[in-house]
Amino acid sequence: MKKYEEIFHTADVGIRVYGRTKKTLFKNAAEGMFDLIAEKKEIMPKKTIKFNLKAPDIKELFVYWLRELLYQYSAKAMIFKKIIITSLNDTNIKAEAVGEKIDFKRHVLKKDIKAVTYHGLEIEKSRAGWQTQVIFDV
Amino acid sequence: MSEVWQGDLKKIDDYRWRIPKSYKQGMRVDGIIYTDKALLEDICHDKAAEQVANVAFLPGIVKYSLAMPDIHWGYGFCIGGVAATDIAAGGVISPGGVGYDINCGVRLMRTDLFENDLKPVLEKLVWGLFNNIPAGVGSKGDIKINEKQEEELLVEGAGWVVKHGYGTKDDLEHTEELGAIKGADPLAVSERAYERGKKQSGTLGSGNHFLEVQVIDQIYDKEAADIFGLGLGQVTVMIHSGSRGLGYQICDDYVKNMGACLSKYNINVPDRQLACAPVDSEEGKAYIGAMRCAANYAWANRQCLMHLVRLVFEKIFSKSWHKLGMNLIYDVAHNIAKIEKHDVDGIEKLLCVHRKGATRALGPGHPDLPARYKKIGQPVIIPGDMGRNSYLLLGTDKAKETFFSTCHGSGRVMSRSEAIRRSKGRSISDELAKKGIVVKATSRDSLAEEMSDAYKDVNDVVGVVVGAGISKRVCRMRPLGVIKG
Numbered sequence: 001m002k003k004y005e006e007i008f009h010t011a012d013v014g015i016r017v018y019g020r021t022k023k024t025l026f027k028n029a030a031e032g033m034f035d036l037i038a039e040k041k042e043i044m045p046k047k048t049i050k051f052n053l054k055a056p057d058i059k060e061l062f063v064y065w066l067r068e069l070l071y072q073y074s075a076k077a078m079i080f081k082k083i084i085i086t087s088l089n090d091t092n093i094k095a096e097a098v099g100e101k102i103d104f105k106r107h108v109l110k111k112d113i114k115a116v117t118y119h120g121l122e123i124e125k126s127r128a129g130w131q132t133q134v135i136f137d138v
Numbered sequence: 139m140s141e142v143w144q145g146d147l148k149k150i151d152d153y154r155w156r157i158p159k160s161y162k163q164g165m166r167v168d169g170i171i172y173t174d175k176a177l178l179e180d181i182c183h184d185k186a187a188e189q190v191a192n193v194a195f196l197p198g199i200v201k202y203s204l205a206m207p208d209i210h211w212g213y214g215f216c217i218g219g220v221a222a223t224d225i226a227a228g229g230v231i232s233p234g235g236v237g238y239d240i241n242c243g244v245r246l247m248r249t250d251l252f253e254n255d256l257k258p259v260l261e262k263l264v265w266g267l268f269n270n271i272p273a274g275v276g277s278k279g280d281i282k283i284n285e286k287q288e289e290e291l292l293v294e295g296a297g298w299v300v301k302h303g304y305g306t307k308d309d310l311e312h313t314e315e316l317g318a319i320k321g322a323d324p325l326a327v328s329e330r331a332y333e334r335g336k337k338q339s340g341t342l343g344s345g346n347h348f349l350e351v352q353v354i355d356q357i358y359d360k361e362a363a364d365i366f367g368l369g370l371g372q373v374t375v376m377i378h379s380g381s382r383g384l385g386y387q388i389c390d391d392y393v394k395n396m397g398a399c400l401s402k403y404n405i406n407v408p409d410r411q412l413a414c415a416p417v418d419s420e421e422g423k424a425y426i427g428a429m430r431c432a433a434n435y436a437w438a439n440r441q442c443l444m445h446l447v448r449l450v451f452e453k454i455f456s457k458s459w460h461k462l463g464m465n466l467i468y469d470v471a472h473n474i475a476k477i478e479k480h481d482v483d484g485i486e487k488l489l490c491v492h493r494k495g496a497t498r499a500l501g502p503g504h505p506d507l508p509a510r511y512k513k514i515g516q517p518v519i520i521p522g523d524m525g526r527n528s529y530l531l532l533g534t535d536k537a538k539e540t541f542f543s544t545c546h547g548s549g550r551v552m553s554r555s556e557a558i559r560r561s562k563g564r565s566i567s568d569e570l571a572k573k574g575i576v577v578k579a580t581s582r583d584s585l586a587e588e589m590s591d592a593y594k595d596v597n598d599v600v601g602v603v604v605g606a607g608i609s610k611r612v613c614r615m616r617p618l619g620v621i622k623g
Contacts, residue, residue, distance in 0.1 A: 118410040
């Protein structure tokens, strides 16, 4: 099953994300976002950042989750190779992200994602499970 | 591929099209898109027109939900969107009407140099600029400041940078809001925003940010051009940059927080990105205080960048920047919300004017203009794409109909990934070199994303605002050297 694909946007970048379960949807969205940011192969699993996030509903939770990951990138210069969702319901996510600080000598950065937007975001059931789109401001 | 917009659009005249408020239940006013027939086709290929209709839902919106001809879809508001709300009537402020890159804006500096002065050293100059102006993803700036100084910078804006030796009082006098908007509240800025902004002061950024060395290739208004000290063949420098991570984080924080305001203040908007709060509310005031900090940060940033440019020119030409005549013409914001007095149907009102991808364009005689420009109106700087022209325009009296607002650039027509796809097998830098343009970018992709094909032709966009009478041309520039983040 495809994890995600890039979608058309005039000025920024977007992905449509798929997942058999909501857990895989959240995982694939996070990994998709970091696939856009950097080449994965040179990222070493040196550090694990833990997340425990709460939000009023699943849409807000989804955006909050990606925003927190993006904060690790934009403020702490972290990029992640692997995402593990330990638990998820519509209002709470517990997860881990494994990666390291950006090393410009080794890492190839692709897109400077600056924000996660709510634009067109609908988490909906699909034939194979779940899907949503998310647009990032670059 | 994008869907074609099927909404309701009625021609008013050759440069104005109306979306009647009957189009969508909840619209409080009509929408008006400034465009012409040729540009209209592109506009309907994305969702921007729907966003113009959505903005008409904002409580307190006055007259129309407007869009300029460089319109394309954004978050909440389209890019090119202008909307004013009546504060006394409970009018709202929406971070989506300012944008993520708060006070993304542009400044234009003149020089006494001519194209022939530059030709023998152009490559050296562009490399000098590339090596000395921090640009691109992860770039760190020259300004190293502690926490207290950071708060001062957020309040004093470009003034803080000038105080520390990066420019002159004359620069401030020729900057919108004199380089710092009053009422900035550093306490309304989150720790995260400080964190993101700390390392990035004095950096160009990435995406569509750039620095361009240009030559004037056409004069339309000699009287105004003389006042600016500009003539045919003269070299100018344009800098396009914004508030970097600080502005982004502030927008992010407040779009998140204002989600709860929709139910608190009983506001119905069709798009979550239009989350808003009454200007006079606690949340509205907090956002305004934080937004002003980001705006001031961006002015400090552009002031710093301009000064670094002056130092590079000094080294290349072995002359002080004063002797090179490198004075600031003007600096304008194009992602901002301002509290302004406007005449609405004969009554003076205090409005919150959102300009997102739109530039203020005051007409002649306005009290907010620098003394030198009172007679002619406010300079409006319009950057085109890196292969084509840029413009210096003036605001007009007729711009009153758009709350003294006009376009900001050319507007994208192609996605970034499509641009990269179409650039495969091409060398964009070689194509530009054939036109005599030297370009240095931090990555091949950042260059490809910004190629000319990805943008509307700025000449067409400017043609609309001039045709509509809300701006007038002073001169046109073409690029000689470009630095891309």
